Amino acid sequence: MLEDASLTNALPVTLTDKVRRGDLSSETCPSRQVLKNVTSQWGLLTLIALRDGKHRFGELRRKIGGVSEKMLTQSLRALEADGFIDRKVHHSIPPHVEYTLTPLGHEVTERVAALADWIELNYEKVLTVRQALASPNIR
Protein backbone atom coordinates (compact mmCIF):
# COMPACT_ATOMS: atom_id res chain seq x y z
CA MET A 1 0.00 0.00 0.00
CA LEU A 2 0.93 3.62 -0.07
CA GLU A 3 2.22 3.52 3.46
CA ASP A 4 5.13 1.52 2.07
CA ALA A 5 5.93 4.40 -0.23
CA SER A 6 6.17 6.85 2.65
CA LEU A 7 8.56 4.54 4.50
CA THR A 8 10.95 3.97 1.63
CA ASN A 9 10.67 7.30 -0.23
CA ALA A 10 10.73 5.20 -3.39
CA LEU A 11 8.27 5.19 -6.25
CA PRO A 12 4.75 4.28 -5.16
CA VAL A 13 4.50 0.54 -4.56
CA THR A 14 1.82 -1.12 -6.59
CA LEU A 15 -0.04 -4.31 -5.99
CA THR A 16 1.85 -5.77 -8.90
CA ASP A 17 5.18 -5.03 -7.29
CA LYS A 18 4.13 -6.52 -3.99
CA VAL A 19 3.11 -9.82 -5.50
CA ARG A 20 6.38 -9.98 -7.35
CA ARG A 21 8.34 -9.42 -4.18
CA GLY A 22 6.26 -11.82 -2.19
CA ASP A 23 5.34 -9.03 0.16
CA LEU A 24 1.66 -9.63 -0.02
CA SER A 25 0.07 -10.51 3.25
CA SER A 26 -3.33 -12.07 3.54
CA GLU A 27 -4.84 -8.94 5.04
CA THR A 28 -7.51 -7.51 2.83
CA CYS A 29 -6.17 -4.72 0.69
CA PRO A 30 -8.56 -1.80 1.14
CA SER A 31 -8.36 -0.85 -2.53
CA ARG A 32 -9.79 -4.26 -3.35
CA GLN A 33 -13.20 -2.99 -2.54
CA VAL A 34 -12.76 -0.16 -5.01
CA LEU A 35 -11.84 -2.67 -7.69
CA LYS A 36 -14.88 -4.72 -6.81
CA ASN A 37 -17.12 -1.67 -6.98
CA VAL A 38 -16.01 -0.68 -10.47
CA THR A 39 -16.05 -4.20 -11.91
CA SER A 40 -19.29 -5.38 -10.35
CA GLN A 41 -22.14 -5.94 -12.75
CA TRP A 42 -24.21 -2.91 -11.88
CA GLY A 43 -21.27 -0.72 -10.98
CA LEU A 44 -19.68 -1.23 -14.37
CA LEU A 45 -22.90 -0.56 -16.27
CA THR A 46 -23.56 2.52 -14.16
CA LEU A 47 -20.15 3.98 -14.95
CA ILE A 48 -20.56 3.28 -18.65
CA ALA A 49 -24.01 4.82 -18.73
CA LEU A 50 -22.79 7.95 -16.99
CA ARG A 51 -20.11 8.46 -19.59
CA ASP A 52 -22.77 10.17 -21.69
CA GLY A 53 -23.30 12.79 -19.06
CA LYS A 54 -25.71 13.69 -16.31
CA HIS A 55 -28.42 11.18 -15.50
CA ARG A 56 -31.20 10.93 -12.99
CA PHE A 57 -31.95 7.80 -11.04
CA GLY A 58 -34.84 6.73 -13.23
CA GLU A 59 -32.91 7.39 -16.43
CA LEU A 60 -30.08 5.21 -15.22
CA ARG A 61 -32.48 2.49 -14.21
CA ARG A 62 -34.13 2.42 -17.62
CA LYS A 63 -30.82 2.57 -19.43
CA ILE A 64 -29.42 -0.24 -17.34
CA GLY A 65 -32.21 -2.65 -17.96
CA GLY A 66 -32.86 -5.18 -15.26
CA VAL A 67 -31.28 -3.51 -12.27
CA SER A 68 -33.40 -3.25 -9.18
CA GLU A 69 -33.79 0.09 -7.43
CA LYS A 70 -32.01 -1.36 -4.50
CA MET A 71 -28.98 -2.55 -6.42
CA LEU A 72 -28.76 0.68 -8.40
CA THR A 73 -28.91 2.72 -5.21
CA GLN A 74 -26.27 0.54 -3.67
CA SER A 75 -23.94 0.84 -6.63
CA LEU A 76 -24.38 4.60 -6.89
CA ARG A 77 -23.63 5.00 -3.21
CA ALA A 78 -20.48 2.91 -3.40
CA LEU A 79 -19.17 4.70 -6.49
CA GLU A 80 -19.97 8.04 -4.93
CA ALA A 81 -18.07 7.05 -1.80
CA ASP A 82 -15.09 6.13 -3.96
CA GLY A 83 -15.13 9.58 -5.55
CA PHE A 84 -16.11 8.38 -9.01
CA ILE A 85 -19.60 9.81 -9.04
CA ASP A 86 -20.99 13.20 -8.08
CA ARG A 87 -24.51 13.24 -6.68
CA LYS A 88 -26.41 16.52 -6.75
CA VAL A 89 -29.60 16.74 -4.75
CA HIS A 90 -32.21 19.33 -5.71
CA HIS A 91 -34.42 19.82 -2.68
CA SER A 92 -37.81 19.26 -4.23
CA ILE A 93 -40.79 16.98 -4.06
CA PRO A 94 -40.80 14.67 -5.84
CA PRO A 95 -37.09 14.10 -5.31
CA HIS A 96 -34.71 15.28 -7.98
CA VAL A 97 -31.21 13.87 -7.90
CA GLU A 98 -28.60 14.07 -10.62
CA TYR A 99 -25.59 11.85 -11.04
CA THR A 100 -22.45 12.69 -13.01
CA LEU A 101 -18.97 11.20 -13.31
CA THR A 102 -16.20 13.06 -11.54
CA PRO A 103 -12.88 13.54 -13.35
CA LEU A 104 -11.57 10.55 -11.38
CA GLY A 105 -14.67 8.70 -12.42
CA HIS A 106 -14.01 9.41 -16.09
CA GLU A 107 -10.50 8.04 -15.72
CA VAL A 108 -11.50 4.83 -14.01
CA THR A 109 -14.38 4.29 -16.39
CA GLU A 110 -12.12 4.52 -19.39
CA ARG A 111 -9.89 1.88 -17.91
CA VAL A 112 -12.62 -0.45 -16.76
CA ALA A 113 -14.56 -0.10 -19.98
CA ALA A 114 -11.44 -0.81 -21.99
CA LEU A 115 -10.92 -4.01 -20.05
CA ALA A 116 -14.55 -5.04 -20.37
CA ASP A 117 -14.49 -4.29 -24.10
CA TRP A 118 -11.29 -6.28 -24.53
CA ILE A 119 -12.89 -9.26 -22.86
CA GLU A 120 -16.01 -8.79 -24.94
CA LEU A 121 -14.03 -8.67 -28.16
CA ASN A 122 -11.88 -11.63 -27.21
CA TYR A 123 -14.76 -13.61 -25.82
CA GLU A 124 -14.92 -15.71 -28.94
CA LYS A 125 -11.44 -16.95 -28.20
CA VAL A 126 -12.52 -17.75 -24.67
CA LEU A 127 -15.48 -19.71 -26.02
CA THR A 128 -13.21 -21.69 -28.29
CA VAL A 129 -10.97 -22.64 -25.40
CA ARG A 130 -13.96 -23.66 -23.35
CA GLN A 131 -15.32 -25.92 -26.06
CA ALA A 132 -11.94 -27.58 -26.46
CA LEU A 133 -11.77 -28.15 -22.72
CA ALA A 134 -15.23 -29.64 -22.73
CA SER A 135 -14.14 -32.35 -25.19
CA PRO A 136 -14.09 -35.79 -23.55
CA ASN A 137 -10.50 -36.48 -24.56
CA ILE A 138 -9.14 -33.71 -22.37
CA ARG A 139 -7.90 -34.50 -18.88
Place this chain on the structure above:
Amino acid sequence: MLEDASLTNALPVTLTDKVRRGDLSSETCPSRQVLKNVTSQWGLLTLIALRDGKHRFGELRRKIGGVSEKMLTQSLRALEADGFIDRKVHHSIPPHVEYTLTPLGHEVTERVAALADWIELNYEKVLTVRQALASPNIR
Protein backbone atom coordinates in the same frame (compact mmCIF):
# COMPACT_ATOMS: atom_id res chain seq x y z
CA MET B 1 -22.54 -9.74 -27.90
CA LEU B 2 -20.74 -10.99 -30.91
CA GLU B 3 -23.88 -12.41 -32.41
CA ASP B 4 -24.93 -8.80 -32.99
CA ALA B 5 -21.84 -8.28 -35.04
CA SER B 6 -22.68 -11.15 -37.34
CA LEU B 7 -26.16 -9.77 -37.90
CA THR B 8 -25.14 -6.26 -38.78
CA ASN B 9 -21.75 -6.89 -40.45
CA ALA B 10 -20.58 -3.78 -38.59
CA LEU B 11 -17.61 -3.44 -36.31
CA PRO B 12 -17.77 -5.76 -33.32
CA VAL B 13 -20.27 -4.49 -30.80
CA THR B 14 -18.83 -3.90 -27.38
CA LEU B 15 -20.53 -3.77 -24.06
CA THR B 16 -19.85 -0.06 -24.02
CA ASP B 17 -21.72 0.45 -27.27
CA LYS B 18 -24.70 -1.54 -26.09
CA VAL B 19 -25.14 0.52 -22.95
CA ARG B 20 -24.94 3.68 -24.99
CA ARG B 21 -27.64 2.48 -27.35
CA GLY B 22 -29.80 1.23 -24.54
CA ASP B 23 -29.67 -2.23 -26.08
CA LEU B 24 -28.65 -3.95 -22.93
CA SER B 25 -31.09 -6.52 -21.72
CA SER B 26 -31.11 -7.86 -18.22
CA GLU B 27 -29.95 -11.28 -19.31
CA THR B 28 -26.59 -12.07 -17.90
CA CYS B 29 -23.82 -11.31 -20.33
CA PRO B 30 -21.69 -14.46 -20.51
CA SER B 31 -18.47 -12.48 -20.67
CA ARG B 32 -19.36 -11.05 -17.28
CA GLN B 33 -18.11 -14.17 -15.65
CA VAL B 34 -14.77 -13.77 -17.40
CA LEU B 35 -14.51 -10.25 -16.02
CA LYS B 36 -15.35 -11.53 -12.57
CA ASN B 37 -12.75 -14.27 -12.85
CA VAL B 38 -9.92 -11.89 -13.71
CA THR B 39 -10.84 -9.22 -11.19
CA SER B 40 -11.66 -11.49 -8.29
CA GLN B 41 -9.27 -11.32 -5.36
CA TRP B 42 -7.49 -14.61 -5.89
CA GLY B 43 -7.85 -14.57 -9.66
CA LEU B 44 -6.10 -11.24 -9.94
CA LEU B 45 -3.28 -12.23 -7.63
CA THR B 46 -2.87 -15.50 -9.48
CA LEU B 47 -2.53 -13.77 -12.84
CA ILE B 48 -0.03 -11.29 -11.45
CA ALA B 49 2.03 -14.03 -9.82
CA LEU B 50 2.15 -16.01 -13.05
CA ARG B 51 3.55 -13.03 -14.93
CA ASP B 52 6.95 -14.10 -13.65
CA GLY B 53 6.65 -17.41 -15.40
CA LYS B 54 5.90 -21.03 -14.64
CA HIS B 55 4.71 -21.87 -11.14
CA ARG B 56 3.57 -24.96 -9.32
CA PHE B 57 0.54 -25.04 -7.10
CA GLY B 58 2.48 -24.76 -3.86
CA GLU B 59 4.64 -21.93 -5.19
CA LEU B 60 1.56 -19.97 -6.12
CA ARG B 61 0.01 -20.64 -2.77
CA ARG B 62 3.05 -19.39 -0.89
CA LYS B 63 3.44 -16.37 -3.13
CA ILE B 64 -0.23 -15.50 -2.77
CA GLY B 65 -0.25 -15.50 0.98
CA GLY B 66 -3.54 -16.30 2.63
CA VAL B 67 -5.30 -18.14 -0.16
CA SER B 68 -6.76 -21.48 0.73
CA GLU B 69 -6.04 -24.50 -1.44
CA LYS B 70 -9.70 -24.58 -2.31
CA MET B 71 -9.87 -20.99 -3.51
CA LEU B 72 -6.59 -21.26 -5.39
CA THR B 73 -7.76 -24.41 -7.14
CA GLN B 74 -11.03 -22.75 -7.97
CA SER B 75 -9.36 -19.66 -9.42
CA LEU B 76 -6.87 -21.68 -11.44
CA ARG B 77 -9.64 -23.81 -12.87
CA ALA B 78 -11.69 -20.80 -13.88
CA LEU B 79 -8.78 -18.99 -15.47
CA GLU B 80 -7.76 -22.14 -17.29
CA ALA B 81 -11.30 -22.53 -18.60
CA ASP B 82 -11.14 -18.96 -19.87
CA GLY B 83 -7.95 -19.71 -21.77
CA PHE B 84 -5.74 -17.47 -19.70
CA ILE B 85 -3.77 -20.19 -17.96
CA ASP B 86 -2.08 -23.30 -19.28
CA ARG B 87 -1.97 -26.29 -16.92
CA LYS B 88 0.59 -28.99 -17.57
CA VAL B 89 0.27 -32.24 -15.67
CA HIS B 90 3.31 -34.42 -15.21
CA HIS B 91 2.11 -37.89 -14.42
CA SER B 92 4.02 -38.57 -11.27
CA ILE B 93 3.55 -39.27 -7.60
CA PRO B 94 3.53 -36.98 -5.80
CA PRO B 95 1.56 -34.86 -8.27
CA HIS B 96 3.46 -32.37 -10.35
CA VAL B 97 1.46 -29.68 -12.08
CA GLU B 98 2.78 -26.52 -13.69
CA TYR B 99 0.84 -23.39 -14.47
CA THR B 100 1.78 -20.74 -17.00
CA LEU B 101 0.04 -17.79 -18.60
CA THR B 102 -1.12 -18.24 -22.18
CA PRO B 103 -0.57 -15.39 -24.66
CA LEU B 104 -4.18 -14.39 -24.06
CA GLY B 105 -3.46 -14.58 -20.36
CA HIS B 106 -0.53 -12.22 -20.70
CA GLU B 107 -2.74 -9.74 -22.52
CA VAL B 108 -5.55 -9.79 -19.99
CA THR B 109 -3.13 -9.66 -17.09
CA GLU B 110 -1.48 -6.52 -18.42
CA ARG B 111 -4.85 -4.87 -18.64
CA VAL B 112 -6.19 -6.01 -15.29
CA ALA B 113 -2.94 -5.24 -13.51
CA ALA B 114 -2.87 -1.78 -15.05
CA LEU B 115 -6.34 -1.15 -13.71
CA ALA B 116 -5.51 -2.49 -10.29
CA ASP B 117 -2.32 -0.45 -10.17
CA TRP B 118 -4.21 2.67 -11.21
CA ILE B 119 -6.65 2.16 -8.40
CA GLU B 120 -3.82 1.48 -6.00
CA LEU B 121 -1.98 4.64 -7.01
CA ASN B 122 -5.11 6.74 -6.90
CA TYR B 123 -6.37 5.18 -3.71
CA GLU B 124 -5.18 8.14 -1.71
CA LYS B 125 -7.57 10.31 -3.64
CA VAL B 126 -10.33 7.85 -2.91
CA LEU B 127 -9.49 7.97 0.76
CA THR B 128 -9.68 11.75 0.73
CA VAL B 129 -13.11 11.67 -0.82
CA ARG B 130 -14.29 9.15 1.71
CA GLN B 131 -13.12 11.25 4.63
CA ALA B 132 -14.87 14.29 3.23
CA LEU B 133 -18.06 12.30 2.84
CA ALA B 134 -17.81 11.09 6.41
CA SER B 135 -17.85 14.68 7.72
CA PRO B 136 -21.06 15.44 9.64
CA ASN B 137 -21.84 18.55 7.60
CA ILE B 138 -22.38 16.56 4.42
CA ARG B 139 -25.89 15.50 3.37
Place this chain on the structure above:
DNA sequence: GGAAGTACGTACAAAAAGGTAAGTACCAAA
Protein backbone atom coordinates in the same frame (compact mmCIF):
# COMPACT_ATOMS: atom_id res chain seq x y z
C1' DG C 1 -60.45 7.60 -4.60
C1' DG C 2 -56.37 5.28 -7.37
C1' DA C 3 -52.35 5.59 -10.43
C1' DA C 4 -48.15 7.63 -11.79
C1' DG C 5 -44.03 10.10 -10.96
C1' DT C 6 -39.59 11.01 -7.99
C1' DA C 7 -35.47 8.42 -5.13
C1' DC C 8 -34.73 6.12 -2.03
C1' DG C 9 -34.96 2.91 2.87
C1' DT C 10 -36.21 -1.42 5.33
C1' DA C 11 -37.25 -6.35 6.39
C1' DC C 12 -36.81 -10.74 5.15
C1' DA C 13 -35.67 -14.53 2.05
C1' DA C 14 -32.95 -16.74 -1.42
C1' DA C 15 -28.81 -17.42 -3.81
C1' DA C 16 -24.00 -17.26 -4.22
C1' DA C 17 -19.48 -17.27 -2.49
C1' DG C 18 -16.06 -18.39 0.69
C1' DG C 19 -13.92 -20.89 4.78
C1' DT C 20 -12.52 -24.97 7.54
C1' DA C 21 -11.34 -29.52 8.02
C1' DA C 22 -10.63 -33.87 6.49
C1' DG C 23 -9.71 -37.07 2.86
C1' DT C 24 -7.07 -39.10 -1.32
C1' DA C 25 -2.58 -41.73 -2.87
C1' DC C 26 1.95 -42.31 -3.14
C1' DC C 27 6.88 -41.55 -1.75
C1' DA C 28 10.78 -40.39 1.39
C1' DA C 29 12.74 -39.16 5.74
C1' DA C 30 12.92 -39.02 10.73
Place this chain on the structure above:
DNA sequence: TTTGGTACTTACCTTTTTGTACGTACTTCC
Protein backbone atom coordinates in the same frame (compact mmCIF):
# COMPACT_ATOMS: atom_id res chain seq x y z
C1' DT D 1 5.22 -45.51 13.38
C1' DT D 2 4.74 -40.25 12.22
C1' DT D 3 5.68 -36.33 9.39
C1' DG D 4 6.20 -33.86 5.26
C1' DG D 5 5.69 -33.25 0.44
C1' DT D 6 2.54 -33.01 -3.96
C1' DA D 7 -2.38 -31.16 -5.86
C1' DC D 8 -6.25 -31.54 -5.44
C1' DT D 9 -11.64 -33.16 -3.78
C1' DT D 10 -15.47 -33.29 -0.62
C1' DA D 11 -18.69 -32.19 3.21
C1' DC D 12 -20.49 -28.99 5.96
C1' DC D 13 -20.90 -24.49 7.76
C1' DT D 14 -20.62 -19.37 7.66
C1' DT D 15 -20.66 -15.08 5.41
C1' DT D 16 -21.81 -12.09 1.75
C1' DT D 17 -24.57 -10.57 -1.93
C1' DT D 18 -28.69 -10.10 -4.28
C1' DG D 19 -33.70 -10.25 -4.86
C1' DT D 20 -38.56 -9.26 -3.53
C1' DA D 21 -41.93 -6.63 -1.49
C1' DC D 22 -43.42 -2.93 0.94
C1' DG D 23 -42.99 1.65 2.84
C1' DT D 24 -41.90 6.90 2.76
C1' DA D 25 -43.79 11.77 1.24
C1' DC D 26 -45.37 14.84 -1.80
C1' DT D 27 -47.66 16.37 -6.34
C1' DT D 28 -50.52 15.82 -10.43
C1' DC D 29 -53.84 13.59 -13.25
C1' DC D 30 -57.75 10.44 -14.30
